[in-house]
Structures are given as C-alpha cells and as structure tokens.
Amino acid sequence: MAATRRFGATRRTTTALLAGTVGLLTPLAMTLPGWAQGAPSDGYFATPPPVDMSKLIPDSRQPDKKYKQQKGCVQRSTLGQNIVLKNRPWGQDYLQISKAQEIVKAATGSAGANVRVAVVDTGVTQHPWFQNRVKSGGEYVAKPNGKPDGLEDCDGHGTEVAGIIAAKPDNAEVGFVGVAPDATILSYRQLSENYEPDNTPSSPPPSSSGTPSSGTNPPSGSESALPPSTQGGGGGSGESDGTSPGQSNGGRQLEKAGTAGTLKTLAEIIHGIAERHEADIINMSVDNCRPADGRITEGEQQVQAAVHFAASQGIVIIAAAGNATDTCPQNDQPDARKPKTIVTPPWFADDVLSVGAIDETGSVAPFSVHGPWVGVAAPGTKIISLDPAEGSDGLANLTFENGDKASEIQGTSFAAPYVSGLAALVKAKYSKLDAKGIINRIKETAQHPAAPGGRDNYVGYGVIDPVAALTQSLPSEVGNQAPIPAPQQAQLPPANPNDSTPMIVALAGTGGGLVALLITLFVMRTIRRNRPAETGPTRR
Incomplete structure (x- = not known):
C-alpha cells in the first residue's frame, strides 16, 4: 500500500511538472511572429482587397x-x-x-x-x-x-x-x-x-x-x-x-x-x-x-x-x-x-x-x-x-x-x-x-x-x-470532386540576421526536449526505487 501511495504521488508530481512546462512554453508560442503561426500576411500584397x-x-x-x-x-x-x-x-x-x-x-x-x-x-x-x-x-x-x-x-x-x-x-x-x-x-x-x-x-x-x-x-x-x-x-x-x-x-x-x-x-x-x-x-x-x-x-x-x-x-x-x-x-x-x-x-x-x-x-x-x-x-x-x-x-x-x-x-x-x-x-x-x-x-x-x-x-x-x-x-x-489544389504559399520568413526569433524558437524547443527527458528519467528512477524487492524461494 505504501508503494502504491508513493507511485500515485509520483504521477501527480509528473503531471504538475508537465503542466508547468506547457505553461512555460505557451507564452513563448503566443509571441511568435505571424509567419511562424501560419497567420496571413498583412496589407494588400499578394492578395488584393475585396472587389468594390x-x-x-x-x-x-x-x-x-x-x-x-x-x-x-x-x-x-x-x-x-x-x-x-x-x-x-x-x-x-x-x-x-x-x-x-x-x-x-x-x-x-x-x-x-x-x-x-x-x-x-x-x-x-x-x-x-x-x-x-x-x-x-x-x-x-x-x-x-x-x-x-x-x-x-x-x-x-x-x-x-x-x-x-x-x-x-x-x-x-x-x-x-x-x-x-x-x-x-x-x-x-x-x-x-x-x-x-x-x-x-x-x-x-x-x-x-x-x-x-x-x-x-x-x-x-x-x-x-x-x-x-x-x-x-x-x-x-x-x-x-x-x-x-x-x-x-x-x-x-x-x-x-x-x-x-x-x-x-x-x-x-x-x-x-x-x-x-x-x-x-x-x-x-x-x-x-x-x-x-x-x-x-x-x-x-x-x-x-x-x-x-x-x-x-x-x-x-x-x-x-x-x-x-x-x-x-x-x-x-x-x-x-x-x-x-x-x-x-x-x-x-x-x-x-x-x-x-x-x-x-x-x-x-x-x-x-x-x-x-x-x-x-x-x-x-x-x-x-x-x-x-x-x-x-x-x-x-x-x-x-x-x-x-x-x-x-x-x-x-x-x-x-x-x-x-x-x-x-x-x-x-x-x-x-x-x-x-x-x-x-x-x-x-x-x-x-x-x-x-x-x-x-x-x-x-x-x-x-x-x-x-x-x-x-x-x-x-463529371460530378466528382477534383478541384484545383489550393495554392501553397511559401512558409520561409524573410532573411533577417538581426531577428532573434528563430534562435528563441530553437532554444525553446531544445529546452522543452531536455525538460521532457529529465522528467522521464526522474519517473523511471522513482518507479525502480519503489518497486518491491524480489525475494528468493522460501527455505523450509
């Protein structure tokens, strides 16, 4: 029973850590530029305004x-x-x-x-x-x-x-x-x-x-x-x-x-x-x-x-x-x-x-x-x-x-x-x-x-x-749906050596991966430590 309680506590701890990681990364994602989030371009550039x-x-x-x-x-x-x-x-x-x-x-x-x-x-x-x-x-x-x-x-x-x-x-x-x-x-x-x-x-x-x-x-x-x-x-x-x-x-x-x-x-x-x-x-x-x-x-x-x-x-x-x-x-x-x-x-x-x-x-x-x-x-x-x-x-x-x-x-x-x-x-x-x-x-x-x-x-x-x-x-x-594929716009951002956003995105991704790895190692170590020891055959 003690082992079970400890294992449940471990899961709650893991969930809290994951939630914290997501909470840490979410504000960063919200600050990404439009091209990184798939937002349309601003102004009348490739697409003209509606017909008047x-x-x-x-x-x-x-x-x-x-x-x-x-x-x-x-x-x-x-x-x-x-x-x-x-x-x-x-x-x-x-x-x-x-x-x-x-x-x-x-x-x-x-x-x-x-x-x-x-x-x-x-x-x-x-x-x-x-x-x-x-x-x-x-x-x-x-x-x-x-x-x-x-x-x-x-x-x-x-x-x-x-x-x-x-x-x-x-x-x-x-x-x-x-x-x-x-x-x-x-x-x-x-x-x-x-x-x-x-x-x-x-x-x-x-x-x-x-x-x-x-x-x-x-x-x-x-x-x-x-x-x-x-x-x-x-x-x-x-x-x-x-x-x-x-x-x-x-x-x-x-x-x-x-x-x-x-x-x-x-x-x-x-x-x-x-x-x-x-x-x-x-x-x-x-x-x-x-x-x-x-x-x-x-x-x-x-x-x-x-x-x-x-x-x-x-x-x-x-x-x-x-x-x-x-x-x-x-x-x-x-x-x-x-x-x-x-x-x-x-x-x-x-x-x-x-x-x-x-x-x-x-x-x-x-x-x-x-x-x-x-x-x-x-x-x-x-x-x-x-x-x-x-x-x-x-x-x-x-x-x-x-x-x-x-x-x-x-x-x-x-x-x-x-x-x-x-x-x-x-x-x-x-x-x-x-x-x-x-x-x-x-x-x-x-x-x-x-x-x-x-x-x-x-x-x-x-x-x-x-x-x-x-x-x-x-x-x-002849009635079957075969529309012309929708145009696929280029997703690459303009080259800008002074823009730190790509590096922030890369570092955030790397940091998130390291946090996930550490959590996994911690969980595995806890599970192994609290697992009941195997006993040998009983001697008579």
Whole structure:
C-alpha cells in the first residue's frame, strides 16, 4: 500500500511538472511572429482587397483625353535581303499546336470558328493572313485616318499578339500559324507609345511614310518596344520586307508618362465588352506595374470591378504576367506573400488568368515577373508572328534597336496569346463549358511544376498542354470532386540576421526536449526505487 501511495504521488508530481512546462512554453508560442503561426500576411500584397463594385465605370467608347502622334508609325523598308520565314516557331512544336488543331477540326470542322477573341492592345493591322476576320472593336487613343476604330497599329505590338492567336497563312511552305486560325479578332486600340497627351496647340502628326525616329535600347529583360523587322514575305512576293522602328521606349506599360493608355480606359473597355457581349475571350498583353506598398489605386479598383463583372458574364479573361525591367523589379524577395512589385490586371487572379513566359529550354524566362497571381505559362521568346506594317504580307521575327541593331521578339505579351488561342480551341470543342470551366481545364491539364499543390509563383499551374486540354477527361466535369489544389504559399520568413526569433524558437524547443527527458528519467528512477524487492524461494 505504501508503494502504491508513493507511485500515485509520483504521477501527480509528473503531471504538475508537465503542466508547468506547457505553461512555460505557451507564452513563448503566443509571441511568435505571424509567419511562424501560419497567420496571413498583412496589407494588400499578394492578395488584393475585396472587389468594390461601386468602382465599375461605364464605357465612354472614346479616348479619355486628347492625344497627338509624336512618332512615325511602324513601316516597311528595303533591307537588301530576300528571306522567307518557313520554319515553325519553336513554341508551336513545343505545345504540339498542329495536333491540337487537328483534334478540334475533327470534332467541329474548324479551328475556332465562331469564337470571338478581343485583343486590347495597340490596335491590329488588317494583315492578309487574317482573311478579314479582324473586326473593329473600339478606339481609345485617336481616330485613325480612313480606318475603322482599332484597326490602326502604329506601334506594331497588337498585330503580333493577334497573329499568334488567329493568323492563317495562305502559303503552305510557311510553318507559322495562329493557335486558333479560324477565330475572329475584335481589336480595341487602348494604348500607344507613339502618341502622347496633347497639351499644346494642334500640329500635324509625323508622316507615317517618312523616316521614323531612331529608337533607344529597351531596359534589359523587357519585351522590346521597337516594332519588328520582317525577314521576308512569307506568303507574299518573297521580296525583302523590313519594318523600321516607330518608338523608343521599352515594354507595354499603362500609365507611362508621355504615352497613351490608362487603367481607366482599360476598365471601360472590359466593362463595355462584357455589357454588350461582344467577345468570348479577352486578351490583354498590356499591364501596369508599381511597387507593392499596401495600397490599391482608383484605377486598379476600376479594373478589378470590370474584370469581376466580365467574369460574371462568362468571359474568359487572359493577361500577360508582365516583364521585369528597371522600373518593374522582379519579385525575388524571400517571402512570396509580400511581393515588392504588383502587376495589374494579373493581380486580380480570382477573375484573370495571367500568363508567365518560358524560353526554348522550357525554363522560366528571366524577364517573366513572378507572383502568387501567375496562373499558367507559355512560350515567350524567339517569337515569330505577322509583320504589322501597313501593306505587309509577311512575317516578323526581329525588332530593331537604334535603327539598325536587330534583336529577337520576346515578352510575356506573346505568351498570353498562346493561352488565348488555346482558350478559343477549348471553347470551340467544349461549347457547354462556361468561362470558369475553360480556365479550370487549361489549369488542370497544364504540366504542373514539382511544388506543393502543383503550382508555384513562376509558372503557376504549369506550362499549358493544348492536346491534354482538348482530350483529357476531368473528374471535376463529371460530378466528382477534383478541384484545383489550393495554392501553397511559401512558409520561409524573410532573411533577417538581426531577428532573434528563430534562435528563441530553437532554444525553446531544445529546452522543452531536455525538460521532457529529465522528467522521464526522474519517473523511471522513482518507479525502480519503489518497486518491491524480489525475494528468493522460501527455505523450509
């Protein structure tokens, strides 16, 4: 009985010691920083604030201010070359675009016919390889002379974007073709770097047939802002066709000083397209980049409300993830939840599918901006597309810098239209899918990166796989629950050599382990000491 009482006392003592240890460690745990306790990040960083639909503005269907042309438009020139581009872009082979088109043609008889893709960009030239499938959408820069709204591409950017989506060469020797070559393009000219706000008395614009102004080198890593050179006529005469530079600034950024294009007009266009049911898909290879400082601007709120409204109307919204430049720093900070750069409209990932870029090796392109909002990725380097110069009937694969230095076309601007073209093919083959269903099919069939939840901040859910997107049976579409895995945010804290919290956590854990070990040894010793001694056999 005495031994039993002593053993019970020992257990009470052990319980008291354990309770004391827990009580000692609990206050320490309560003082841990948010990242250590799994708390969400503070401020509007990776996640924007809730949508404010009071910021939804009507579509004025006109420029927000008066602009004047300051530089000559992209134009053809004689380069003394006689080259016809016959090779397929590497991106087409990488994504097996021809197989994807065959699948859709076998099911529907065309590759995207009756699907309407709105291209919100610098305008689209009526290149002959569009076969009159480019329609006027709207004009938000300046009324073009003798052309329908949106069908002048002074900068040369929007035509290349639209070509990746829906170009259809008439020359069988040419390898290049748009992803959905039977789709219809609606062009909205929303920005231009060849135009500037008109704050002076009116003066005649530079002649588009004159000698264009020399360009300057764009920021390292950015998509070139200089219009492309044409290395031959493709399906035309095969004569030497080149495109002279028409502007000198890098990137396609909204709200850039001295250019045309604001978040306000972008919001108006998106709202108008949705309200009038003008398109099934919106491609935006334009964006606004700024420091992530915990705020949201009025223009961003207007775009957020517009994309939310458009998504609710069943429109697939696709945007370029943005290009890292000197003025748009790469998100390479330790804590992915607190980016140093915000890109709009990709920031509004609940309603926008943003597209990062990969290079020909399959790696993430160094200029592609990282972020928790990246949805998928597609080829964005060594681009071949339509020559945007007036009167051209060929292709372009180079841009000119300083008037004579040729460089390759690249940028997330040209990755986005690959995804828009795929969305058009999916829309054509799966006509009953709504916008969310199309986006989910593209995400779920992408080549997922080796990361928690099957996504990361570089390529999102992975590089698109058009053949899988058009053939794979998805459990989520037949009633079984197979949702896209929730994004897994990085749990590593920012590096801070002066932060003592990690050492406190480590020491607390070590101390707790030592206390537990001492308690165990004490209990075992007490049990052994109070155990009745074994006796030998009784002698008679």
